[in-house]
Amino acid sequence: MDEIAADRSHPRYQSLLMRHRIEIAAKEGLLADSAMIAHGRGEAFDYLLGERTIPSAMNATKLAYRCLAEAKKPVISLNGNTVALVGKEIMMLAAKLNCPVEINIFYRTAERMEKLFSRLDNIRTKEVIDVEILGMNPNAKIPGLEGPRANCCREGILNSDVILVPLEDGDRCEALVAMGKTVIVIDLNPLSRSAKRGTLTIVDELSRVVNNMLDFAEPLSEVALDDWDNKENLKQALKHINDLIQN
Numbered sequence: 001m002d003e004i005a006a007d008r009s010h011p012r013y014q015s016l017l018m019r020h021r022i023e024i025a026a027k028e029g030l031l032a033d034s035a036m037i038a039h040g041r042g043e044a045f046d047y048l049l050g051e052r053t054i055p056s057a058m059n060a061t062k063l064a065y066r067c068l069a070e071a072k073k074p075v076i077s078l079n080g081n082t083v084a085l086v087g088k089e090i091m092m093l094a095a096k097l098n099c100p101v102e103i104n105i106f107y108r109t110a111e112r113m114e115k116l117f118s119r120l121d122n123i124r125t126k127e128v129i130d131v132e133i134l135g136m137n138p139n140a141k142i143p144g145l146e147g148p149r150a151n152c153c154r155e156g157i158l159n160s161d162v163i164l165v166p167l168e169d170g171d172r173c174e175a176l177v178a179m180g181k182t183v184i185v186i187d188l189n190p191l192s193r194s195a196k197r198g199t200l201t202i203v204d205e206l207s208r209v210v211n212n213m214l215d216f217a218e219p220l221s222e223v224a225l226d227d228w229d230n231k232e233n234l235k236q237a238l239k240h241i242n243d244l245i246q247n
């Protein structure tokens with residue numbers, strides 16, 4: 001599945017691999033039509049950040065991991081792009097954190113939900129990963145949202161205290177924050193509504209973040225969430241872009 005024309009020595013191999021995974025998932029019907037646009041916006045910001053994990057993002061990743069590891073009821077919310085880009089790695093992370101994943105897509109259709117579930121279920125079987133996959137039978141609603149995008153599971157998103165939402169929509173991010181949850185956002189755009197509204201934002205590329213978290217040996221952040229200044233964190237990302245352009 002990961003066979004791409006460019007070889008590993010290509011300077012932008014990782015970026016091309018991610019693009020390829022999106023292409024394949026789109027062909028398989030896992031994604032909404034707007035998925036490639038969302039991915040392209042992410043790529044543009046990644047270029048501006050130098051396509052690497054900047055120091056402020058690593059600090060945010062360490063704190064995020066600590067929050068998830070210390071949570072009472074952590075959950076990882078998965079949309080189509082996340083499953084396409086890091087399906088296997090995110091299942092491994094959920095196993096490491098001993099938490100469920102919940103498929104929660106913005107443009108919900110039964111067909112896409114089933115395809116995403118079956119992709120994750122295959123990974124679970126093949127890699128022998130013991131993780132609960134929620135989302136197929138929603139039995140609760142996120143207050144303040146209208147329509148199918150409010151749907152969620154009581155035993156997952158609704159009752160969670162800490163939620164990891166890679167590539168979340170800004171509106172839903174805000175609704176989750178309003179529920180009193182610690183909302184950890186992964187978004188390459190430090191100016192997106194999700195980035196600004198999350199409790200803790202990791203301005204970094206999704207696959208790098210998940211692999212960084214998989215590498216952590218223990219909850220190693222010395223910073224506590226109470227001392228975290230998310231606005232300052234977003235400013236650091238913008239400053240990094242500015243410095244790159246100046247140098």
Ligand code: ATP
Nearest residue numbers: 038039041042169170187188189192193194205206
């Ligand atoms: P909002 O203002 O509601 O947050 P948005 O601008 O984020 O909207 P979306 O459709 O939610 O619009 O776009 C997806 C977001 O995900 C973009 O901000 C983009 O930067 C980010 N993104 C896309 N691919 C990746 C990736 N691989 N890793 C991290 N972030 C990504």
Ligand code: MG
Nearest residue numbers: 168169170194
């Ligand atoms: Mg967003």
